[in-house]
Amino acid sequence: xxxxxxxxxxxxxxxxxxxxxxxxxxxxxxxxxxxxxxxxxxxxxxxxxxxxxxxxxxxxxxxxxxxxxxxxxxxxxxxxxxxxxxxxxxxxxxxxxxxxxxxxxxxxxxxxxxxxxxxxxxxxxxx
Numbered sequence: 293x294x295x296x297x298x299x300x301x302x303x304x305x306x307x308x309x310x311x312x313x314x315x316x317x318x319x320x321x322x323x324x325x326x327x328x329x330x331x332x333x334x335x336x337x338x339x340x341x342x343x344x345x346x347x348x349x350x351x352x353x354x355x356x357x358x359x360x361x362x363x364x365x366x367x368x369x370x371x372x373x374x375x376x377x378x379x380x381x382x383x384x385x386x387x388x389x390x391x392x393x394x395x396x397x398x399x400x401x402x403x404x405x406x407x408x409x410x411x412x413x414x415x416x417x418x419x
Contacts, residue, residue, distance in 0.1 A: 326379070
């Protein structure tokens with residue numbers, strides 16, 4: 293536990309920062325925009341066009357993040373993996389909403405929120 297805390301402090305040290313705040317803002321903003329489009333397409337506009345837009349935006353978001361993390365050290369690939377889990381979770385939420393499984397949708401919404409918090413923390417710490 294102490295090792296994890298010291299590693300966290302090392303990466304949060306402003307003198308040893310490798311990235312910039314612009315990169316953090318960019319990566320977090322892209323994920324928030326994806327979640328907004330997903331929320332609209334799943335809960336507000338149940339049209340095939342918005343479902344296709346959600347899937348395309350998720351694939352493009354993963355592609356952009358994969359290209360972005362290629363220029364950073366290997367430990368930054370955790371951000372990509374967590375975002376992959378978030379996109380997968382949102383797509384499963386869309387499927388559950390299509391099948392009218394409201395209990396499953398509520399559980400998946402909580403999981404999406406938890407995964408986004410992990411993504412936010414990893415983006416702040418690793419970039």
